[in-house]
Amino acid sequence: MLKIKNLSIQFGQQKPAVEDFNLMMEEGEIVSIVGESGSGKTTLARAILGALPGTGHITSGDILFHGESLKEKHNQKWQNLRGTKISMIFQDCGVTLNPIRKIGSQYMEYIRIHSSLSRQEARDKAMDMLNKMRLSDSDNIMNSYPHQLSGGMRQRVGIAMAMTFQPELLLADEPTSALDVTTQAQIVHEMMTLREAFGTGILLITHNLGVASFMSDKLIVMQHGKIVDQGITKEVITNPCSDYTKKLLNSVPEIGGERYV
Numbered sequence: 065m066l067k068i069k070n071l072s073i074q075f076g077q078q079k080p081a082v083e084d085f086n087l088m089m090e091e092g093e094i095v096s097i098v099g100e101s102g103s104g105k106t107t108l109a110r111a112i113l114g115a116l117p118g119t120g121h122i123t124s125g126d127i128l129f130h131g132e133s134l135k136e137k138h139n140q141k142w143q144n145l146r147g148t149k150i151s152m153i154f155q156d157c158g159v160t161l162n163p164i165r166k167i168g169s170q171y172m173e174y175i176r177i178h179s180s181l182s183r184q185e186a187r188d189k190a191m192d193m194l195n196k197m198r199l200s201d202s203d204n205i206m207n208s209y210p211h212q213l214s215g216g217m218r219q220r221v222g223i224a225m226a227m228t229f230q231p232e233l234l235l236a237d238e239p240t241s242a243l244d245v246t247t248q249a250q251i252v253h254e255m256m257t258l259r260e261a262f263g264t265g266i267l268l269i270t271h272n273l274g275v276a277s278f279m280s281d282k283l284i285v286m287q288h289g290k291i292v293d294q295g296i297t298k299e300v301i302t303n304p305c306s307d308y309t310k311k312l313l314n315s316v317p318e319i320g321g322e323r324y325v
């Protein structure tokens with residue numbers, strides 16, 4: 065489904081933020097990327113979405129979605145893919161949601177931009193997705209402003225929106241790191257259910273090696289813009305190549321004498 069070949073990305077004339085990145089991702093697969101701050105994780109996700117900020121640009125390599133280069137897509141084609149076949153959830157959806165508009169009006173507008181549904185149909189669809197994310201009082205949620213919801217609820221709204229058109233690929237950049245541990249576990253569970261229900265492939269970016277190893281089929285470890293470990297999650301964890309990954313594994317806390325990796 066997604067193939068990234070020798071991708072390098074640079075901001076202006078700085079040294080590359082991402083260097084020679086390679087990835088093969090199949091339908092319904094969950095791939096996690098872990099790595100320290102500044103290692104290029106968000107930059108990579110934004111490149112896949114065609115939304116590099118500022119002076120960011122691809123210097124070499126390619127990104128293929130079902131064999132078609134995303135690099136060569138024209139704006140209109142991008143628009144059609146983005147938010148439908150490929151969508152993204154961010155660290156704190158509260159930041160992405162407009163604070164001065166009610167959830168319902170933002171959500172319905174989003175649906176109507178990407179489809180030809182009527183207002184009523186868009187409303188029904190939004191409520192249905194909120195229910196699927198176990199936000200059961202969906203009427204109330206639709207009538208709320210983002211700040212009236214808890215962080216976990218906002219994140220569920222963000223995931224519901226991202227899942228509206230049953231994307232084939234969900235890019236999730238630190239979707240749980242702003243949340244407490246219990247809520248994190250619920251969101252992780254929710255995302256795994258979506259994979260089961262819709263066959264959504266998920267590219268998960270996280271600092272949390274525990275979450276990554278629990279959720280993902282494949283694991284990628286990045287440092288300074290480069291891949292230092294990559295493979296089947298279990299293999300990477302039991303037999304890491306790089307010293308950096310070994311260090312990461314050693315720093316995962318033990319809980320009650322049990323390691324969660």
Ligand SMILES: Nc1ncnc2c1ncn2[C@@H]1O[C@H](COP(=O)(O)OP(=O)(O)OP(=O)(O)O)[C@@H](O)[C@H]1O
Binds near residue numbers: 103107108118
């Ligand atoms: N808008 C930007 N303008 C210029 N340089 C940028 C920009 N965004 C990122 N960079 C550069 O790209 C590098 C990688 O940043 P990126 O945000 O991708 O890291 P990250 O792995 O997502 O970090 P974090 O874990 O903190 O989110 C940074 O070191 C920075 O130098």
Ligand SMILES: [Mg+2]
Binds near residue numbers: 105106107
């Ligand atoms: Mg980031």
